[in-house]
Amino acid sequence: MQNDPLTIAGRVFTSRLWVGTGKYKDFAETKKAIEASGADVVTVAVRRVNITDRSKENLLDYLDPKKYIILPNTAGCYNVEDALRYARLGRAAGVSDLIKLEVLGDERTLFPDTAGLIEAAKILVKEGFIVLPYTNDDPIVAQKLVDVGCPAVMPLAAPIGSGLGIRNPYNLKIIMEMIKVPIIVDAGVGTASDAAFAMELGADAVLMNTAIAGAKDPIAMAEAMKYAVYAGRLAYKAGRIPRKLYATASSPIEGML
Amino acid sequence: MAEVIQIHVNGDPRDVRADATVGDLLRELAIKTERVAVELNLEILDRKEFDQRSLKQGDRVEILSFIGGGAPLDMYGRGRGFVYAE
Numbered sequence: 527m528q529n530d531p532l533t534i535a536g537r538v539f540t541s542r543l544w545v546g547t548g549k550y551k552d553f554a555e556t557k558k559a560i561e562a563s564g565a566d567v568v569t570v571a572v573r574r575v576n577i578t579d580r581s582k583e584n585l586l587d588y589l590d591p592k593k594y595i596i597l598p599n600t601a602g603c604y605n606v607e608d609a610l611r612y613a614r615l616g617r618a619a620g621v622s623d624l625i626k627l628e629v630l631g632d633e634r635t636l637f638p639d640t641a642g643l644i645e646a647a648k649i650l651v652k653e654g655f656i657v658l659p660y661t662n663d664d665p666i667v668a669q670k671l672v673d674v675g676c677p678a679v680m681p682l683a684a685p686i687g688s689g690l691g692i693r694n695p696y697n698l699k700i701i702m703e704m705i706k707v708p709i710i711v712d713a714g715v716g717t718a719s720d721a722a723f724a725m726e727l728g729a730d731a732v733l734m735n736t737a738i739a740g741a742k743d744p745i746a747m748a749e750a751m752k753y754a755v756y757a758g759r760l761a762y763k764a765g766r767i768p769r770k771l772y773a774t775a776s777s778p779i780e781g782m783l
Numbered sequence: 784m785a786e787v788i789q790i791h792v793n794g795d796p797r798d799v800r801a802d803a804t805v806g807d808l809l810r811e812l813a814i815k816t817e818r819v820a821v822e823l824n825l826e827i828l829d830r831k832e833f834d835q836r837s838l839k840q841g842d843r844v845e846i847l848s849f850i851g852g853g854a855p856l857d858m859y860g861r862g863r864g865f866v867y868a869e
Contacts, residue, residue, distance in 0.1 A: 547851040571852025618820035
């Protein structure tokens with residue numbers, strides 16, 4: 527999206543669609559889908575290198591770190607200690623202080639452990655990280671994350687990978703009104719209209735992975751998401767009409783026979 | 784013949800030369816240093832230290848890098864604790 531950048535902690539992001547890199551068939555598909563999405567931020571996980579088979583390709587052979595902002599996450603961490611370890615490893619493996627912080631509370635729902643999240647965020651902010659926390663759609667928790675120094679908050683729309691869409695638009699709207707930092711709706715989007723809806727509500731960006739990677743045609747869905755986020759953003763800025771129970775005629779009565 | 788010590792690399796035992804450094808180990812494994820994080824006995828090393836830090840018998844080395852992952856790693860049960868990169 528031209529001339530509508532998103533700024534977080536002094537960093538300028540040109541796209542308002544951020545994408546994950548998991549669950550694709552192969553790296554070639556990952557690359558094509560990300561190109562089609564127009565995203566400039568891609569999230570990655572930090573894992574052991576396969577030392578027994580060095581012939582395997584590396585994700586970064588396909589995603590130029592000069593072209594994309596690589597955002598490491600702490601996916602798979604179920605306690606503060608692990609999240610801190612992975613965040614520090616992510617910083618050591620990469621080039622920036624950006625971290626998508628996840629502290630998960632339950633394997634079935636992958637809902638965040640918000641108490642652990644706030645604790646981990648506080649520590650990482652003190653260590654100089656730019657902490658982007660994956661959190662619940664709870665305005666009070668969102669405010670606490672801002673209070674400990676998070677420059678943006680990433681509330682979920684629905685459980686990770688569920689594709690259920692925007693389950694609680696009212697909470698998200700309250701977060702957007704209450705919280706004075708950028709809000710990135712993260713997780714739960716199923717299709718393009720969900721992404722547009724999130725942006726119409728006033729989200730500053732949307733982050734997704736499964737909705738694109740799990741689609742029958744991930745590259746086409748990536749393109750659909752690009753336009754959905756763009757359309758939703760334009761509609762938000764344009765300002766929608768109020769909802770009314772009864773009709774309001776569009777054509778004047780004056781001049782009728 | 785140079786003396787050999789045993790260390791653990793990403794959980795697996797491995798023999799290295801007694802005077803080897805972390806940098807030597809990475810070269811032996813053909814791993815590009817600019818894309819990895821290395822933990823030596825739970826201490827995360829700065830890239831600049833790789834050639835200075837020598838390995839000792841029983842050291843535990845973890846070598847990690849970025850893999851595909853986003854919001855979710857749930858569908859295939861991946862992403863819980865340390866797992867091998869795919």
